Amino acid sequence: MEIVITESYEEMSKRAAQEVANLLNTKPNAVLGLATGSTPLGLYRELIRMHKEEGLDFSQVITFNLDEYVGLPKEHPQSYHYFMNENLFKHINIPPQNIHIPSGTTSNYKAFCQWYEDRIRQCGGIDLQILGIGADGHIAFNEPTSSLGSRTRIKTLAQQTIKDNARFFDRPEDVPRYAITMGVGTILEARKIILLANGKGKSDAVAAAIEGPVTSMCTASALQLHPNVMFILDREAASKLKMIEYYEWIQANLPGAPKS
Numbered sequence: 184m185e186i187v188i189t190e191s192y193e194e195m196s197k198r199a200a201q202e203v204a205n206l207l208n209t210k211p212n213a214v215l216g217l218a219t220g221s222t223p224l225g226l227y228r229e230l231i232r233m234h235k236e237e238g239l240d241f242s243q244v245i246t247f248n249l250d251e252y253v254g255l256p257k258e259h260p261q262s263y264h265y266f267m268n269e270n271l272f273k274h275i276n277i278p279p280q281n282i283h284i285p286s287g288t289t290s291n292y293k294a295f296c297q298w299y300e301d302r303i304r305q306c307g308g309i310d311l312q313i314l315g316i317g318a319d320g321h322i323a324f325n326e327p328t329s330s331l332g333s334r335t336r337i338k339t340l341a342q343q344t345i346k347d348n349a350r351f352f353d354r355p356e357d358v359p360r361y362a363i364t365m366g367v368g369t370i371l372e373a374r375k376i377i378l379l380a381n382g383k384g385k386s387d388a389v390a391a392a393i394e395g396p397v398t399s400m401c402t403a404s405a406l407q408l409h410p411n412v413m414f415i416l417d418r419e420a421a422s423k424l425k426m427i428e429y430y431e432w433i434q435a436n437l438p439g440a441p442k443s
């Protein structure tokens with residue numbers, strides 16, 4: 184695992200955007216796995232800036248989003264379809280047919296989930312998956328005790344997640360109870376994974392994911408099994424890591440790192 188500790192949300196976001204840009208510069212038709220939530224907003228802002236000011240090209244990019252609330256139509260302001268369009272897609276030159284987001288309104292969830300899995304494979308698999316992390320250690324909507332081999336399916340949201348996400352809805356009872364989400368097993372098949380986390384509220388989950396045991400109680404801990412994972416954190420999110428000095432030493436001494 185590569186652990187990068189940054190000094191601010193902006194620096195975290197820019198570092199992640201640089202990773203995306205490096206991939207697109209070497210593979211213009213890369214397949215990106217994308218996340219919603221407040222964490223990746225800065226990354227998306229930076230990608231939009233790079234597109235507008237530096238010509239970062241998304242014309243061949245294919246995307247797969249991690250999850251969607253069940254029951255919210257695409258036009259609902261809290262749906263992840265709406266979020267992605269507002270915060271990224273409508274500002275860049277990605278063809279609409281290259282965008283995949285799980286459907287929250289399909290009449291056949293089982294068939295849809297299978298189609299989503301098949302479609303990822305048909306597109307050659309995900310090159311780079313962006314992840315946030317929940318306060319309970321979830322990745323996508325893989326709540327505690329989700330199988331670490333799980334695939335795209337319907338999940339009941341944990342009370343903690345409903346509480347955390349209530350801030351986006353008028354009333355807590357408006358938060359959907361179910362989501363359709365890629366599984367942990369689906370996520371682990373991405374060639375590279377970047378998990379972003381900022382703020383104190385994520386520090387316990389980040390420490391459990393990086394330094395705790397691999398356990399379905401913290402589904403982000405499954406990333407320890409993946410050979411190409413990068414955690415990009417701000418200092419608050421990193422504050423409960425026991426080996427923080429070690430991670431910073433490694434970063435400072437990476438081959439090619441500037442020598443001070």
Ligand code: PGA
Nearest residue numbers: 220221222223315316317
């Ligand atoms: P957040 O959500 O980015 O809004 O904190 C992260 C998550 O629950 O995965």
